[in-house]
Amino acid sequence: MAHFKSTVAVVIGAACLAFNASRLRTEQAAQKIRVGVPSVGMGNIIIFVTKEGKLFEKYGLDAEVITVMGSGIGSKALISGNLDIIPIATPTVIAANLAGADMAILAHTMPAVVHALMVRPDIKTPEDLKGKKIGVSSLGSLTDFLVRSIAKKKGLNPDRDITLITTGGSDTERVMSLKAGAVEAAAVSHPGYGLARKMGFSMLWDSAKELDYPWMEITTRRAAIKNDRELITSYMKAHLERHRVV
């Protein structure tokens, strides 16, 4: 009996040592990565899925998820080196690169946007938007791009006919601005437009039907790829794995 007890103790002790050594190795190997989220919404939910599902840890990453207000601000944080990787709207990447930035889009997450322009019930046509204020997450963001592009497609001059106002990075903030009367329309994703509909607002357009726009662009800097290719590769492995499992 005493022999049995000592054997069990040795086995448990060895298991604990092995577990601790394995944990230590994982902790030592974990590379710090700062992952930006341009808005807390469903479009970026996959980053939170990766975090909650511990896929960052699986690929040796110690990810710090940092929320910023829109792609415009996100791109500045990326360029300044305060973030390693973040979904940035393609138009923002192109505009920044034309101005000398070195951003690179590595992948997209969705084939189209899930976005809509929600308006007060008295706005029935795009023409009714003339002179109105529209809430977007930030200037230079995806919402800014979508409203400008679709308004133009509908025959409006986005620089002259409408006023875009920054009303917050989350859908909820933009819907609340709409409810408070600070804006007459707001560009939101789901569940934002579902919430706005419940409050009595109407959908003027479904952005996915207006523009062919692959969504949620995983963006980094070419310098980051050059400096630490392994870090970016590990992130992309986690990204691709969550795609396989989502």
Add this chain to the structure above:
Amino acid sequence: MFKTNRDFGIKVIKKTLRVTDDELVNESYDIFSKMFHSNALSQSSGDEDKLRVRRDDAQRRLGSQAGRVYRSQLS
């Protein structure tokens, strides 16, 4: 995970978005679980669309120099 485990997906949505309305959360889950696809590559038609819209904007702001850059990316 998200697509294969509805409960996990719903839990992450509620925690992240701080939405308590079950109807909205379930609607979001249904819309987005169909949207996430198994490869992370974009469709070239979508990229061309974006480049064209940006080219028009850039041409207005920067003149012919921007037009040359976008033409080279589209060709």
